[in-house]
Amino acid sequence: MFRWTDRRQLELKQAFCDFRNRRNGTTLTPANLCLSAGLDDVIDLVIRCLCRPGHDRIVVCPPVYHMYQTAATINDVATISVPLNPHRNFQLQLSELQQTLSSDRNIKICFICTPGNPTGHAIPIDNIAAILDNPSWRGILVVDEAYIDFSPRSPSAAALIGRYPRLVVLQTLSKAFGLAGIRVGFAIACAHLCAVLNNVRKPYAVGGPSIALARAALAEPSIAVLDAKLQAIFDQRTRLARDLGRIPGIGIKGGLDANFVLFEVLGIAGTASASSEAGGSFNRPCNAAARELVGLLRHSAGILVRFKGLEHGCEGCIRVSVGKGAENKRFVEQVCLLMKRLRLRAAATTTIPAVGPFSSIIGDSVGIFHLGAAA
Numbered sequence: 116m117f118r119w120t121d122r123r124q125l126e127l128k129q130a131f132c133d134f135r136n137r138r139n140g141t142t143l144t145p146a147n148l149c150l151s152a153g154l155d156d157v158i159d160l161v162i163r164c165l166c167r168p169g170h171d172r173i174v175v176c177p178p179v180y181h182m183y184q185t186a187a188t189i190n191d192v193a194t195i196s197v198p199l200n201p202h203r204n205f206q207l208q209l210s211e212l213q214q215t216l217s218s219d220r221n222i223k224i225c226f227i228c229t230p231g232n233p234t235g236h237a238i239p240i241d242n243i244a245a246i247l248d249n250p251s252w253r254g255i256l257v258v259d260e261a262y263i264d265f266s267p268r269s270p271s272a273a274a275l276i277g278r279y280p281r282l283v284v285l286q287t288l289s290k291a292f293g294l295a296g297i298r299v300g301f302a303i304a305c306a307h308l309c310a311v312l313n314n315v316r317k318p319y320a321v322g323g324p325s326i327a328l329a330r331a332a333l334a335e336p337s338i339a340v341l342d343a344k345l346q347a348i349f350d351q352r353t354r355l356a357r358d359l360g361r362i363p364g365i366g367i368k369g370g371l372d373a374n375f376v377l378f379e380v381l382g383i384a385g386t387a388s389a390s391s392e393a394g395g396s397f398n399r400p401c402n403a404a405a406r407e408l409v410g411l412l413r414h415s416a417g418i419l420v421r422f423k424g425l426e427h428g429c430e431g432c433i434r435v436s437v438g439k440g441a442e443n444k445r446f447v448e449q450v451c452l453l454m455k456r457l458r459l460r461a462a463a464t465t466t467i468p469a470v471g472p473f474s475s476i477i478g479d480s481v482g483i484f485h486l487g488a489a490a
């Protein structure tokens with residue numbers, strides 16, 4: 116606590132390698148790691164190291180974690196979007212993505228998020244390898260695996276590090292480990308690229324208490340607790356998606372590879388959400404109805420969820436983190452009740468204002484339903 120930390124952090128790095136190698140069959144060593152203050156810090160670091168401001172570009176595949184574009188903008192780096200296909204489980208449009216990468220020599224980084232936030236779908240590792248095998252693109256592929264431990268059937272791209280020197284994999288202790296407050300994230304790459312990142316990173320970005328907590332979290336007894344918690348989240352996730360999907364007017368939109376469920380709200384006949392100004396979205400995913408539900412959940416039940424309706428292919432969508440059994444049960448009951456209330460209200464009147472009473476204070480910036488590991 117009273118001294119500078121060891122800037123190399125070999126013991127923590129070795130503990131993380133041991134964890135990953137056991138779990139994912141990788142052969143990582145500390146030379147493959149760059150430690151930083153959470154992945155947001157790593158994302159900024161990678162862009163600063165690899166892109167020339169005002170000149171280079173990154174590629175993102177929306178809907179996706181917003182920080183890639185935010186960090187790029189702050190570094191005066193432009194962003195090109197090649198959207199995921201919302202009609203095919205939010206998978207990559209691989210040939211369009213390859214064409215985009217091949218067509219512009221100034222694209223220095225392509226970010227892929229798997230499992231995706233907010234899609235909840237993992238991207239097959241073959242797709243990752245295919246991008247790295249693209250003979251006419253020489254940039255760096257950054258694969259964000261913040262949610263990888265929620266998808267045990269998905270192999271980690273860290274297994275490809277030995278074969279591909281242009282691959283960086285991002286992993287964090289913020290999600291499955293539930294340690295978002297200590298700010299510990301890793302870039303995993305070949306030793307050469309890691310040396311570049313380590314030379315540019317701030318040497319003492321992660322403080323001593325965080326390092327001590329991270330080491331404790333990676334010790335054997337803690338891993339047993341982690342596995343028990345993950346199993347509980349897997350069980351609850353299946354149940355939450357099943358129960359939400361049974362509520363009239365609600366459909367499950369995303370996959371179940373992360374610790375959240377992305378669901379869509381359909382327009383309700385007679386409400387503003389189904390009116391012609393709102394696009395006549397009765398029985399179709401509808402942002403006005405989703406916003407109303409977000410507001411009602413917040414104000415009448417004290418439950419925070421995240422509105423995602425403005426993101427590509429996510430019309431009418433809300434993301435909810437998987438909680439504990441009793442929390443999920445209450446959440447489903449509340450959604451059921453509030454959807455009924457909206458329907459009754461719609462039946463009683465056909466002239467509800469286009470912007471509902473709560474909509475003005477509900478936006479994408481509200482917090483999340485924070486009952487399980489962080490989303």
Ligand SMILES: Cc1ncc(COP(=O)(O)O)c(C=O)c1O
Binds near residue numbers: 152262295
């Ligand atoms: C996909 C993804 N990557 C990275 C992060 C940032 O993680 P960290 O807490 O390690 O900065 C998040 C946080 O929500 C995320 O969803």
